[in-house]
Amino acid sequence: MTPIQEFVYEGGVAQRSEGFGAVRSPSFAFVTLCARTDFDRCRLLLNSMEDRVDRAIPHYLAVDRLDVGAFGEFARDNVRVVAVEDILPWWIRRFPGAKKWWASLKSLPIRNWLLQQYVKLSLPVQAAEDVFLFVDTDVAFVRPFDPRSFVRDGKVRLFRVPGANPVEHAQWHRTAGKLLGLPVQDYYGASYIGNIVSWRKDCVRALHERIERVSGRPWLEAVARHWHLSEYVLYGAHAEHVLGDDAGHYYDDLVVCHARWKPDPMTDDELAAFFGGLREHHVAIMLTGKARVSPDRYARYVLRQNAADAR
Numbered sequence: 001m002t003p004i005q006e007f008v009y010e011g012g013v014a015q016r017s018e019g020f021g022a023v024r025s026p027s028f029a030f031v032t033l034c035a036r037t038d039f040d041r042c043r044l045l046l047n048s049m050e051d052r053v054d055r056a057i058p059h060y061l062a063v064d065r066l067d068v069g070a071f072g073e074f075a076r077d078n079v080r081v082v083a084v085e086d087i088l089p090w091w092i093r094r095f096p097g098a099k100k101w102w103a104s105l106k107s108l109p110i111r112n113w114l115l116q117q118y119v120k121l122s123l124p125v126q127a128a129e130d131v132f133l134f135v136d137t138d139v140a141f142v143r144p145f146d147p148r149s150f151v152r153d154g155k156v157r158l159f160r161v162p163g164a165n166p167v168e169h170a171q172w173h174r175t176a177g178k179l180l181g182l183p184v185q186d187y188y189g190a191s192y193i194g195n196i197v198s199w200r201k202d203c204v205r206a207l208h209e210r211i212e213r214v215s216g217r218p219w220l221e222a223v224a225r226h227w228h229l230s231e232y233v234l235y236g237a238h239a240e241h242v243l244g245d246d247a248g249h250y251y252d253d254l255v256v257c258h259a260r261w262k263p264d265p266m267t268d269d270e271l272a273a274f275f276g277g278l279r280e281h282h283v284a285i286m287l288t289g290k291a292r293v294s295p296d297r298y299a300r301y302v303l304r305q306n307a308a309d310a311r
Contacts, residue, residue, distance in 0.1 A: 026130035026156070028147040030059040031123060033084075033116045036067050037289070038137035044295040046074055048140040048284075048302050057147065058129065062087060062119050064094065084119050087126060089220060092118070107224035117231040118220060124204040131156050132204075134197045138289045139257060140302040145283040150198050157198050158239055158249035164191035172230035176237040179222060181214035192236025195257035195286045199235055203247055207238045258282040263290035268297070275301040 030053075034042050042061065049059075058078050063071050065083040075081050085093065091105040092115070102110040110118075124132045133147055150157040170186035177184040208219040215222035223229065239247040258278050260266075266274070266287075275285070275298070285302065287293055 025148070026151060027128070028057050028131045028133065029127060029129040030057060031120065031132050031134050032059065032061050032137055033119060034061050034063045034067070034071060034137055035112075036064075036070060039070065040295050041137040041140075041289060042071070042074065044140050044299055044302060045135065045137055046079065047299075048142070052141045052144045052283075054146070058127075060123065060127065062123065066094075084115070087119050087122050088115075092224075104224060106221050108227070110224065114224075114227075114229060117229055118223065120231050121204065121207075121223070121234075122220070124199060124201045125208065127201075130201055132199050132201065134199070135284075136195060136286065139195050139284050139286045140295075141284045142258075142278065142302055142304075143283045147198075152250055155248050155250045156200050157252045158192065158236060158247070159194040159197055159253070160190045160192055160236060160240070160251040161253045162190045166191075169193075169230070169233070171228035172233045173237070175226045175229050176234045179211050179214065179226070179234060180238055180242055181210070182237070182241055188233075188237045188241060190236065190240070190251075192232045193230065194232070194255070195259055196284060197232055200248055203235070203239055203243065203249070206243060207235060210238060210242055254281060256281060257284040257286050259286040259288075260291070261288050263288060265291060266293050271298050271301070 030049075032042065032045065046059075055078055058080065061071055061074060061079060061081045062084050063081060065085045068081055068083050071081045092110065093103050095101050095103050095109070100112050102112070102115050104110050120134060131147065131150070133150070165187045169191065173187050174184050176182075176188065182188075211219040211222050223234075239249050240251075258274075260274055271293070274287070278285070287298065
């Protein structure tokens, strides 16, 4: 039994989820992947959720085993700090002394960026919940958020923006097509990449099974053979073009997280202008960590009780 299952079942036996719908409501969990450099952003994210998200909802913080102790101060009744090494198979391990690479006995060495995607693709089938909401550490909630708002008639929101086709994403779409056994294309009609992304566990399990049928090998071994990958494109393309109506998703292109992707530094005036751009449908903000803007500079905007005050 994995540490994740121990957290959920408190020593009990984990059972396979049989789905949800009219009979019962789904259970939810948040998932955040954290690096040591994300420590202060992770603190702000958790603080922003204190009074805006139901504290009974589990929140998994996945970190390198070496960082479990450092992030341990964030552990609480609903927050569990788990080591990525306990989520991934035995054949993927950290290179001694390497910060950006992992060793693999069944593929080429793995970049940190790809490894985080493997964790997202692995964790849902190891935990007990039905629906997983992936929230990065550079996100912070500015308004109350109820994950049940992502469910309509038993179907879960799948963030999907049709027509969004950055040229640099073509390799991700081609990889998805190869893994899914679809006619390989540079673009499958939509982008599925966002800041608060919801997946169904049963769809993740079906995705694994599809990759194994197509490749003839364990799903992660097949995935790890590809250098270019987007977990969100892979999951989204599978849900839309393989499962279709059976995916249990509805499509939504509403951007609920006010985001700034530019890696450029920001002045105080630019920060104020960014928060001034909040709209009623925004429940969270994202300032990319690549910009190296200290969360101390904008925490006062985030932690105000009413995000409208930041305008």
